[in-house]
Amino acid sequence: MTRMMPDLPETMRVVEIAAPGGPEVLQPATRTLPVPGHGEILIRVAYAGVNRPDALQRAGAYAPPPGASPLPGLEAAGHVVAVGQGVARWKPGDAVCALLPGGGYAEYATCPADHALPVPAGMGLREAACLPETFFTVWTNVFLRGRLQAGERFLVHGGTSGIGTTAIQLARAFGARVFATAGTNDKCNVCLRLGAERAINHRAEDFLAVMKAEGGADLILDMVGGSYLPRNVRALADDGRLVQIAFLTGPKVELNFAEVMVRRLTITGSTLRPQSVEAKARIAADLERHVWPLLAAGKVAPVMDQTFALDRAADAHARMEGGTHIGKIVLAVA
CATH class of the missing domain: 3.90.180.10 (Medium-chain alcohol dehydrogenases, catalytic domain)
Structure with missing residues (x-):
């Protein structure tokens, strides 16, 4: 009843x-x-x-x-x-x-x-x-699908979006090293205050170069797509994982999968709804x-x-x- x-x-x-x-x-x-x-x-x-x-x-x-x-x-x-x-x-x-x-x-x-x-x-x-929408998305993609562990290097694009701000905080709370991209210095400062150890202004810096200098990302969470896809693959450490949750700049790109095979990379993604x-x-x-x-x-x-x-x-x-x-x-x- x-x-x-x-x-x-x-x-x-x-x-x-x-x-x-x-x-x-x-x-x-x-x-x-x-x-x-x-x-x-x-x-x-x-x-x-x-x-x-x-x-x-x-x-x-x-x-x-x-x-x-x-x-x-x-x-x-x-x-x-x-x-x-x-x-x-x-x-x-x-x-x-x-x-x-x-x-x-x-x-x-x-x-x-x-x-x-x-x-x-x-x-x-x-x-x-x-x-709900943000935390369900971050939990399933970063921790279940992405298998983020304490001590790993985690890169999240769009660090000041709802997803980004949540991912930074949760990854830091569970012991990961967090890196984030954003489009202005003010937004980068927000990422740092939330717990990122390095915030990358993508209009002034190359996130690929930054992550390679750090040894590569163990996990990347991306919602940009487009030209970011091949750069994300190159920014991963060996055995790294890329989780795709959106395509703000498009879902289609040319990608060399030989690097995925040789370096044992994982590319995955999901939608929640x-x-x-x-x-x-x-x-x-x-x-x-x-x-x-x-x-x-x-x-x-x-x-x-x-x-x-x-x-x-x-x-x-x-x-x-x-x-x-x-x-x-x-x-x-x-």
């Missing part, structure tokens, strides 16, 4: 994608309140995180998985207001942050109950809304066990950029795509 708070509205405010295009296609609208299915919860959204996949979906390049809400928004924080059948952990009134299959740009959103996590002790809902409900639940459990204590202790924290009202989602996307932001952008919904 579904358990829910009384007096829930029948409709809700949302931001929808009117047609594929630029930020201006994000338009306020009204939708019927979703109902949690078996194993799901309904969240009254206080804040929703803004991420690159939202912009890709808006542009028509990243379709929601089957059955997911067509609304953008892959992470949110707020309070549980309804619980579907089969849900034992959560009850109406609980404060949570959650990885969503879609639908975060709305006053209410549903998700599998096992994709929700408690708001870390001492943290507000605005900060908690920045955790298409993974199974079970796989995401396992990542959530890992995060709660290994990372949530670091958040509660203040050893790791989301880096916040700017907050926009829900109906200004277009402005939030314009800021993200402008490339001047540092850390996470969120939408204030409640």
Whole structure:
């Protein structure tokens, strides 16, 4: 039996994608309140995180998985207001942050109950809304797929993005030597404050030369792609690993795989949204066990950029795509 708070509205405010295009296609609208299915919860959204996949979906390049809400928004924080059948952990009134299959740009959103996590002790809902998409992505790609170990040299590109700021902090917390690239000296200084031992201004320095001088990177996390791909391969130490999570400058490039074979390199990558409900639940459990204590202790924290009202989602996307932001952008919904 579904358990829910009384007096829930029948409709809700949302931001929808009117047609594929630029930020201006994000338009306020009204939708019927979703109902949690078996194993799901309904969240009254206080804040929703803004991420690159939202912009890709808006542009028509990243379709929601089957059955997911067509609304953008892959992470949110707020309070549980309804619980579907089969849900034992959560009850109406609980404060949570959650990885969503879609639908975060709305006053209410549903998700599998096992994709929700408690708001870390001492943290507000605005900060908690920045955790799921970014921390799920970093954990699975840096620590599970990338197998980062203490003492290894780790290079992350885009060090002041939401992914970058999270990867720097977590890698440092688990004992790795962290290197990061960024596009300005001010952004490089942010990377250093977060725990990078070396920040590389890619407009003034060659990250390949820097990493080769250090003995090569044991692991590289890249979301740039394009011309970075062959340079990443050359920047790896023998037996190094390259994990690709996005292609801001394109997915196609000419690459000499002989070097991959001779130096025993690993090239891998992943996207989060298409993974199974079970796989995401396992990542959530890992995060709660290994990372949530670091958040509660203040050893790791989301880096916040700017907050926009829900109906200004277009402005939030314009800021993200402008490339001047540092850390996470969120939408204030409640």
